[in-house]
Amino acid sequence: MRTEYEFTLSRDAGIDKTLAVLREHGMVHIPNFIPAEDIAALREEFEELFKQSVGWIRTINYEHGRALSVHREGIDTSKFPVFARTFDDDMMKLLTDQYLGKPNLVNNDIYITHDKPNPEPINPLHFDKILSLKFFLYLLDTTEESGAFQFIPRSHLIGRKLANEHLRYGGRMETIDNRTTEQKMIDQAIPIEGPAGTMIIFDTDGYHRGGVVRPGRERMVMRGHSHTDPMPVYKPKPFTQQWWHESPLNPARFSGKVPAKRIWNEQSV
Numbered sequence: 705m706r707t708e709y710e711f712t713l714s715r716d717a718g719i720d721k722t723l724a725v726l727r728e729h730g731m732v733h734i735p736n737f738i739p740a741e742d743i744a745a746l747r748e749e750f751e752e753l754f755k756q757s758v759g760w761i762r763t764i765n766y767e768h769g770r771a772l773s774v775h776r777e778g779i780d781t782s783k784f785p786v787f788a789r790t791f792d793d794d795m796m797k798l799l800t801d802q803y804l805g806k807p808n809l810v811n812n813d814i815y816i817t818h819d820k821p822n823p824e825p826i827n828p829l830h831f832d833k834i835l836s837l838k839f840f841l842y843l844l845d846t847t848e849e850s851g852a853f854q855f856i857p858r859s860h861l862i863g864r865k866l867a868n869e870h871l872r873y874g875g876r877m878e879t880i881d882n883r884t885t886e887q888k889m890i891d892q893a894i895p896i897e898g899p900a901g902t903m904i905i906f907d908t909d910g911y912h913r914g915g916v917v918r919p920g921r922e923r924m925v926m927r928g929h930s931h932t933d934p935m936p937v938y939k940p941k942p943f944t945q946q947w948w949h950e951s952p953l954n955p956a957r958f959s960g961k962v963p964a965k966r967i968w969n970e971q972s973v
């Protein structure tokens with residue numbers, strides 16, 4: 705198992721260093737982010753989450769195993785103390801403030817996935833149409849054979865540029881061309897391995913995908929999604945700023961001058 709990359713840091717590296725690595729590589733790899741005793745508890749809470757039938761948990765139709773989306777605000781902290789505290793984290797808040805700008809929503813959605821063997825990759829190489837900063841946590845030791853997350857280092861600037869070009873002409877969030885099947889790109893995607901408790905923080909404008917879970921293997925992941933507030937959506941409410949940006953009536957679309965900032969505190973690229 706590989707535990708060291710150009711973008712590997714320790715949990716106590718400090719916010720400035722973490723931010724610098726994230727800005728440069730589009731991702732940070734932090735083995736041992738979660739203490740060993742919390743990992744066992746998290747796996748138990750993971751199972752328990754699948755048994756709940758409550759409004760703050762949504763089951764996701766997931767071909768590669770089973771998946772839930774958890775609305776963080778709703779979490780029953782007495783039943784899920786370790787889960788709640790893992791994603792209510794000061795470092796994550798600081799990093800989100802600095803990286804996405806304020807106001808923002810830290811881990812407002814948390815996806816829980818249990819990936820089972822499948823000959824196909826978990827998903828095709830893409831960047832997310834809706835930008836987020838993701839806090840992606842392995843609950844099991846994870847290697848390429850168990851479908852490790854794959855990422856093209858530094859590609860967040862490529863995805864950002866493509867998205868902004870689309871948005872600048874009034875293109876809708878939903879129609880961003882975010883996938884690639886180019887072999888040259890696929891070859892650059894690196895499997896990010898790590899022991900249980902490894903945290904991967906990534907900018908979803910970078911090209912990424914889940915790998916192939918080989919027979920006899922499995923992958924367990926919890927990942928928090930942080931967004932700018934208001935969060936961009938596929939169908940903006942009438943008269944909101946995003947709605948106006950995408951409106952056919954907006955004259956700025958004809959000159960490519962619709963304000964297009966994926967990240968609020970960053971110059972458009």
Ligand SMILES: O=C(O)CCC(=O)C(=O)O
Nearest residue numbers: 826827832853913914915
């Ligand atoms: O499950 C994975 O490894 C990739 C998931 C993904 O595409 C994402 O978190 O945006």
Ligand SMILES: [Fe+2]
Nearest residue numbers: 831832908912
């Ligand atoms: Fe994605």
